[in-house]
Amino acid sequence: MRKTMKGFLYTAAAFAVLNLAGLPIAAQNQTYRAPRAADGHPDLNGIWQAFTTANFDLQDHSQQAGTMWELGSIGAVPPGQGVVEGGEIPYTPAALAKRQQNFTKRRTDDPEAKCYLPGVPRANYMPYPFQIVQSPQGILFVYEFASANRFVNMGKAQEAGSDTWMGTNNGHWEGETLVVDVTGLNGLAWLDRSGDFMTDNAHVVERFTRVDPYHINYEATIEDSKTFTKPWKISMPLYRRVEKNAQLLDFKCVEFSEELLYGQFKKK
Amino acid sequence: MRHGFLASLGLLAVVTMAAVPAVAQTAAKAAATPGTAAASTPPKTPWGDPDLQGIWPGNMGVPMQRPKDLGDRTALTDEEYAKRVAQAQRAAANDNEERAPKDARIGIGPPSYWTERGKPTRQASLIIDPPDGRLPALTPEAQKRRKEARGGLGDPAEWAGRADSFEDLNLYYRCITRGVTGSIIPVVYNNGNQILQAPGYVVIRNEMIHEARVIPLDGRPHVSANIHEYMGDSRGHWEGNTLVIETTNYTDKTSIGSNGVGYNGEGGRHSQALRTVERLTRVDDNTISYEATVDDPQTWTKPWTMRIELKRDSKYQFLEYACHEGNYAMKDILSGARADEAAKASK
Numbered sequence: 144m145r146k147t148m149k150g151f152l153y154t155a156a157a158f159a160v161l162n163l164a165g166l167p168i169a170a171q172n173q174t175y176r177a178p179r180a181a182d183g184h185p186d187l188n189g190i191w192q193a194f195t196t197a198n199f200d201l202q203d204h205s206q207q208a209g210t211m212w213e214l215g216s217i218g219a220v221p222p223g224q225g226v227v228e229g230g231e232i233p234y235t236p237a238a239l240a241k242r243q244q245n246f247t248k249r250r251t252d253d254p255e256a257k258c259y260l261p262g263v264p265r266a267n268y269m270p271y272p273f274q275i276v277q278s279p280q281g282i283l284f285v286y287e288f289a290s291a292n293r294f295v296n297m298g299k300a301q302e303a304g305s306d307t308w309m310g311t312n313n314g315h316w317e318g319e320t321l322v323v324d325v326t327g328l329n330g331l332a333w334l335d336r337s338g339d340f341m342t343d344n345a346h347v348v349e350r351f352t353r354v355d356p357y358h359i360n361y362e363a364t365i366e367d368s369k370t371f372t373k374p375w376k377i378s379m380p381l382y383r384r385v386e387k388n389a390q391l392l393d394f395k396c397v398e399f400s401e402e403l404l405y406g407q408f409k410k411k
Numbered sequence: 412m413r414h415g416f417l418a419s420l421g422l423l424a425v426v427t428m429a430a431v432p433a434v435a436q437t438a439a440k441a442a443a444t445p446g447t448a449a450a451s452t453p454p455k456t457p458w459g460d461p462d463l464q465g466i467w468p469g470n471m472g473v474p475m476q477r478p479k480d481l482g483d484r485t486a487l488t489d490e491e492y493a494k495r496v497a498q499a500q501r502a503a504a505n506d507n508e509e510r511a512p513k514d515a516r517i518g519i520g521p522p523s524y525w526t527e528r529g530k531p532t533r534q535a536s537l538i539i540d541p542p543d544g545r546l547p548a549l550t551p552e553a554q555k556r557r558k559e560a561r562g563g564l565g566d567p568a569e570w571a572g573r574a575d576s577f578e579d580l581n582l583y584y585r586c587i588t589r590g591v592t593g594s595i596i597p598v599v600y601n602n603g604n605q606i607l608q609a610p611g612y613v614v615i616r617n618e619m620i621h622e623a624r625v626i627p628l629d630g631r632p633h634v635s636a637n638i639h640e641y642m643g644d645s646r647g648h649w650e651g652n653t654l655v656i657e658t659t660n661y662t663d664k665t666s667i668g669s670n671g672v673g674y675n676g677e678g679g680r681h682s683q684a685l686r687t688v689e690r691l692t693r694v695d696d697n698t699i700s701y702e703a704t705v706d707d708p709q710t711w712t713k714p715w716t717m718r719i720e721l722k723r724d725s726k727y728q729f730l731e732y733a734c735h736e737g738n739y740a741m742k743d744i745l746s747g748a749r750a751d752e753a754a755k756a757s758k
Contacts, residue, residue: 180609180610181456181457181458181609181610182457188609188610188612258735259733259735259736260621260731260733260736274625276607276609276612276614276625277609278464278607278608278609278614279456279457279464279608280464280465280607281607283607283614283616283623285614285623285625289735290588290620290621290622290623291621292616292621292623294605294616294729304728304730307730307731307733308731308733308736309731331736387631388631388634390625390627390634391625392634392638392640393640393641393642395587395588395641397585397586397587397735398585398587400735401577401585401741404741404742405577405741405742405745408742408745408746408749409575409576409577409745410575410576410748410749410752
């Protein structure tokens with residue numbers, strides 16, 4: 144298996160050289176060797192951010208009006224090419240119906256609107272930066288959105304206890320790639336603002352590979368037989384925030400969600 | 412080599428005792444106590460910083476302010492300590508009661524398996540400076556501010572029973588934040604504080620609410636004075652083996668005290684002028700001495716310092732604290748208040 148993989152990589156590398164100009168950045172520099180962190184593995188420390196419209200919709204989408212006309216063009220959905228390999232999310236018919244229902248109720252039901260923990264993989268492609276802290280004791284992902292964070296255990300894999308929003312995260316290295324196996328997800332988080340979702344049955348495997356000093360290639364494979372007919376994959380580059388003063392700031396959005404959540408219970 | 416270096420450090424400490432900050436003195440004092448390994452060189456990270464990593468919950472049982480009759484005494488006598496331990500044991504026993512005793516006031520305490528009060532120490536009060544362990548006086552401006560808050564009801568820390576809006580509840584009940592010191596002061600559960608380090612950074616991660624304060628060590632300036640943050644803007648540096656964190660750019664919405672609320676007799680609300688200096692020193696393998704100096708000239712007439720002993724617990728399970736996501740209390744408190752009003756109106 145490993146040999147086959149290597150063979151594949153060599154082929155891919157040769158291919159990359161031949162087609163460099165025409166390939167997306169993620170596929171370039173397959174042979175890039177990242178600087179090493181103190182643990183001897185590729186150094187992922189830094190502040191990163193995705194720049195795609197994936198948080199609006201993981202799949203291909205045209206421009207469209209938002210849910211609140213009062214916001215004018217600020218509330219509109221920018222167009223975007225999808226990040227789903229093969230183009231479409233392989234929903235079961237029942238799940239697809241649920242997704243459409245979510246879409247209809249997205250203004251009030253999207254957990255992002257409620258400032259709930261964003262879950263995995265969504266946390267990585269929201270329009271907010273996040274910081275990877277690669278410590279000798281494990282790898283911490285700190286997200287600006289909702290002060291969410293998750294600790295990736297790099298030691299002996301731990302079984303998920305109770306289900307959580309950010310899941311139970313076990314990591315290991317496969318050469319240049321950090322692989323994070325996420326289980327124990329509670330299935331309450333959505334995957335984007337369009338109502339794409341998965342259940343508490345989901346298993347997510349993420350792969351983080353530095354492809355040059357300023358980019359990580361991010362992939363997530365999502366498996367959930369209750370929702371999808373087969374596992375599917377998203378991929379996108381994560382960009383390093385290179386500003387000298389880059390740092391995470393407060394986006395403690397609870398206070399922006401309270402009127403939506405509790406406004407009806409206020410004294411009139 | 413190491414010993415030589417340490418010996419000179421020790422000498423330096425003796426010579427400059429008066430000038431060194433309280434934490435160094437604490438470390439020196441602890442070193443003089445037989446049986447403690449203070450001032451022993453703490454482990455280092457692979458890149459050479461003192462290694463503070465691990466999970467360091469605090470233990471409840473030390474009041475913020477010192478009872479007045481203790482005066483300048485910083486530690487309890489055997490008798491006083493025995494009383495405090497007995498009190499903690501009674502509290503723990505109460506936690507373990509499946510049902511409240513018939514004559515007890517029914518509270519809203521958590522189920523017993525939530526609680527982690529820990530073992531109280533002999534420390535007389537969290538406040539170690541001023542020497543009497545009491546909060547300095549409020550400035551006249553702060554007294555006025557507090558009195559006039561919410562049209563005379565006071566800060567939401569003192570709830571005063573009004574629940575017209577979610578804004579009548581404090582930031583802790585709203586699951587927004589407990590603030591910097593409020594996230595460290597030990598409380599009844601979810602006291603997990605995890606410290607992680609990477610070159611150029613220290614992260615203090617707090618279990619309750621879920622915070623992860625990423626502290627740069629590269630000497631960069633603070634963010635603009637136009638930016639205010641609940642957890643402030645922290646910059647760290649090492650002074651010997653002590654991590655010193657200076658934090659500014661606070662909001663004026665958090666408070667100093669347990670859970671960032673400042674209940675009875677704790678610090679209470681500060682202003683945007685607040686500047687905190689935290690000092691973390693690993694005094695032995697399993698102990699971090701955490702000191703925080705609170706300097707807010709618009710609120711207190713002079714700076715004051717508290718000290719909290721954090722104990723390493725390698726078995727501690729750091730859980731996801733999805734506070735806001737499960738905040739049924741907020742809906743219940745508000746809708747309960749509306750139901751009360753409706754019932755009164757129909758009488």
